[in-house]
Amino acid sequence: MRLAALQQKNGLILHDADSLSDACASHQLSSPTHPLSTALFESDYWQAQGLVVGEAPGRGSSLFLQARDHEQWVLRPYQRGGLIAKVSKQRYVWLGAERTRAFREVRLTAALYEQGLPVPRPVACCVTRFGLTYEAALLTVRISGSRALASLLTNGEADEALLKRVGAMIKRFHQAGLDHVDLNARNILVDEAGKPWLIDLDRCRLRPPGKWQAGNLQRLERSVVKFASARPHTHIVAGYHSGS
Incomplete structure (x- = not known):
């Protein structure tokens, strides 16, 4: 698995270069074509195309997506819990891309996946910066029938x-x-x-x-x-x- 980074406006996308092409900043899923952009990490994009096929129980706003003909993805926004969520549910302090929760999780998941350990294959993550804070979301392959x-x-x-x-x-x-x-x-x-x-x-x-x-x-x-x-x-x- 080769992880590649793509910068787009105020968004940083870390993705699996073996399945998502960063050469032309787009990739082919099931028809139609979905550009590799920050929109892929927004529920509205998938809902508008009728590709949301479910929601993970007990996981807040995590969605199941029909990404390819024979493959579904899970879209999970990063959300805070506990008392701090009352202040900000989705914003985290910006300390650099490699220190964001999304980049760390994707790199760790990819490393374990490469070792043959039973973790979902990471597809991509997106970090959107807002000055001193950021929001993030993660795409992974859904474990079929799990x-x-x-x-x-x-x-x-x-x-x-x-x-x-x-x-x-x-x-x-x-x-x-x-x-x-x-x-x-x-x-x-x-x-x-x-x-x-x-x-x-x-x-x-x-x-x-x-x-x-x-x-x-x-x-x-x-x-x-x-x-x-x-x-x-x-x-x-x-x-x-x-x-x-």
Whole structure:
């Protein structure tokens, strides 16, 4: 995967150059042609063309887009949570392009994807600067037919074998050094084949082994017990310790 940057007005776009051509600042999706521009990161653009096919539950304004004939994308604007959201829900302090949350997440996701780890393929991100602040949005490939682990737990569809696969998956990411700061049952997707995937790498980073690994697992435990009457975390931990 080759990441390329494109500057357009006050927008900076970091994209996968292997699938989006920056040579002519445009690329071909399903008909019609969609220019590679800041408009691609706005919901109004996709809604006007009738290409919004759904919305991610529990993820605010994240949209599912019919980007190609056989490929859907997820459009996720970066939004603040907590008390600071009352001051500004979408604006962040500008400290340079490489320090924006969007650029960091795309580069990290691309690095993990290149290692063969189960993360969505990043398509592009856009950072729009407003003086000392910026807004950002991210496009990734949607995992076809996937459902959140939280949903499976709630409906009693997460069996022991699946939970052990989740644990083994987390072990692989820890071996790669990924500290997922928001590891919860909503950020783990399970595809139609029963394969778990990890999503939402905002603010995550690569680190040497340490106490943070146990902290990740404890955070996940607090999450899964909210969605299941039993204690499925024991199976996740078993899969984690038996994983290669």
